[in-house]
Amino acid sequence: MITQVTKGIKVSIRTTFEGTFFKNYKMHYAFGYTITIENQGKETVQLVSRHWDVLDSLKEIETIDGEGVIGKKPVIKPGKSHTYSSGCLLTSPVGAMKGYYIMVNLSSSESIEVEVPTFKLAAPFALN
DSSP states (O other): OOEEEETTTTEEEEEEEEEEEEETEEEEEEEEEEEEEEOOOSSOEEEEEEEEEEEESSSSSEEEEEEEEETTOOOOTTTOOOEEEEEEEEEEEEEEEEEEEEEEEEETTEEEEEEEEEEEEOOGGGGO
């Protein structure tokens, strides 16, 4: 598990290799990830947007920006957490993701950029 704490918000990531399949005459590698966002601070926050850099060893870096996570903008009270699962497809068996969440402190309306540390995506057969 990979973990990072930014301004009292702890982000923990677990990854899984889901398998391979052909799409548009190319082999693709499917990866899943589960992220837990824990509010270790004293103020309630809401996740409003995300930014991802997806690094595929055979392609250019893909940047993804969007609202919330998996269609939700969770409100996380102090001492509580939000967990969600998602995934990505790569054209190679090795890659990584990194990014950040924009959260808003609901008491002060202050925006907080919470780092999501780089996490590796690797098919087990690709590792030495």
